[in-house]
Amino acid sequence: MTPMPATAAVRVRRAELSDLDDLVALEEQSFTSDRLSRAQFRRHLDSESAQVLVASANHRRFLGTAVVFFRKGSQRARLYSIATHAEARGKGVGSALLEAAEHEARRRRCHALRLEVRTDNHSAIRLYERLGYHCVGEHKGFYEDGSDAWRYEKILR
Template identity: 30%
Template sequence: MVTAGFNPGHGITFMIRKANPGDIPEIIALEEKAFTDPWGEAGMRDAMNLYLSSFFVATAAGRIVGFSGGGIEDTGDVIYGHICTLAVADEYRQRGVGRELISWIEYDLRQKGASAIELEVRISNHTAITFYKKLGYQEVFVYDSYYKDGEDGLVMMRWFSS
């Protein structure tokens, strides 16, 4: 298990480590607070077991305060990473947790051959869009009615130099 501790100058200490199936109940509780259309327990178990090759949790004060999950997609021409989910507990936002989770998943996906990383975000989620832009992600295009409720999804990507 890889772990690291951080105190990013925000008055908190948290750890990042690989997620495991025993984390799913806490991940689901956080996911249900963060998203209007959570994957749920069965969806999260399937994702963790079948296609999320990179999955990390942030822990603080003995509980999970954030998570990120993604995997590799190979088009035949290019290999890129795909961040499929990211959530941070409200009281830990703006404190470096999300930035560190993204850093870990980007590193892991790059080690697996990704030359770029893609993600989707709700077109109305201006806070997340601004967050990703600060991390070097660029708006690429919009998926019409991408989410279950019909909201459009903005595709963002970050390319890495070789």
């Protein structure tokens, strides 16, 4: 892949079945454990309780993804996963995905968006805090590999 220009406009849309190969490839590149499988992505694409978002630039170039869960009767949405291609990091892709996730949560009348993040993922923590998320708890041994997580939340207005 050629590097993404710093000025490229990032567009976020709902994922489609045609994105499945890209979603699975990015998941495998981004995470060593706690990965979503092809079958899980496929199920989430058609689910009323999930929204799979993809970010692109320059005519459908796949840059990243976010998966948001919605629970019936809850006013909190959950950002389950967010990932960007390495060459797209620091260029607004994560921010665009988070803004789209927040928009979808508001559209579904949620008052907050929650997420978990590895305690050692400092770049993601900086992004979340810069965008108004606050640490509201800790989960010991949260991830498959035994790593701890911080729980963050943003109140949506």
